[in-house]
Amino acid sequence: MSNFIELNSIEKYYSVGKDKLHVLKSLSLNIEHGDFVMIMGKSGSGKTTLLNILGFLDRFDNGQYIFDGNNVTNLTEIERSHFRNKNIGFIFQQFHLINNLNIYQNIELPLLYDNRFGKKERSKKIKKNLEMVGLIDKINQFPNELSGGQQQRISIARALINEPQLIFADEPTGALDTNTSNEIMNILKSLNDEGKTIIMVTHDPDLVKYATKVIHLRDGVFTEGV
Ligand SMILES: Nc1ncnc2c1ncn2[C@@H]1O[C@H](COP(=O)(O)OP(=O)(O)OP(=O)(O)O)[C@@H](O)[C@H]1O
Numbered sequence: 001m002s003n004f005i006e007l008n009s010i011e012k013y014y015s016v017g018k019d020k021l022h023v024l025k026s027l028s029l030n031i032e033h034g035d036f037v038m039i040m041g042k043s044g045s046g047k048t049t050l051l052n053i054l055g056f057l058d059r060f061d062n063g064q065y066i067f068d069g070n071n072v073t074n075l076t077e078i079e080r081s082h083f084r085n086k087n088i089g090f091i092f093q094q095f096h097l098i099n100n101l102n103i104y105q106n107i108e109l110p111l112l113y114d115n116r117f118g119k120k121e122r123s124k125k126i127k128k129n130l131e132m133v134g135l136i137d138k139i140n141q142f143p144n145e146l147s148g149g150q151q152q153r154i155s156i157a158r159a160l161i162n163e164p165q166l167i168f169a170d171e172p173t174g175a176l177d178t179n180t181s182n183e184i185m186n187i188l189k190s191l192n193d194e195g196k197t198i199i200m201v202t203h204d205p206d207l208v209k210y211a212t213k214v215i216h217l218r219d220g221v222f223t224e225g226v
């Protein structure tokens, strides 16, 4: 196990009108390759903000971010999106599938970002991932024709299409019933067993059993776990 992600004294403010909201307060954190990290905390404690910073979706105001030995604190916007596409797959509570694209096209989207693969190769990868999540028969259907659990499996297939080493999941089971939620957690567990590093936000204490590391946030401060 080696250090994969390192945050040092991260500060994040949001401007709300004339006021500044101090959302993350001097957060320091280490995550190792192969970890399954769960971030827990009340609504508004800063979990999504932290995940978005870790995932290069949002910037921070102070502190240092080291990713796989590289100092990524001051990357440009283009470097950040390149880093994101290459290294991270995202899964969201509300799936974020595009309703007027079919399942094939939804999973294909991240592959079109840099045109690394030709049409045949893309098709092979998409089918392989659909088989992995057990939904190859839905390939030509549209997101709103699928159940919530099926849509989340499609979004996992999409998140994995660039073979990222890291998966970020913001409340991936938040919109699902217990059985479906267990199905999704078992997929994430097997990905973690294969060596993927997973960072997940959840409210559900029952899911802690899947984690190798649990971090608690309260009002932008880590209270436990680091
Ligand atoms: N774009 C924004 N502009 C201003 N304030 C924001 C913005 N995004 C989040 N906030 C505020 O920052 C704080 C942390 O928000 P965040 O979304 O990180 O919380 P969270 O822990 O993910 O909550 P939840 O469990 O409800 O998803 C909240 O007080 C929120 O209102």
Ligand SMILES: [Mg+2]
Binding pocket: 047, 048, 049
């Ligand atoms: Mg949130």
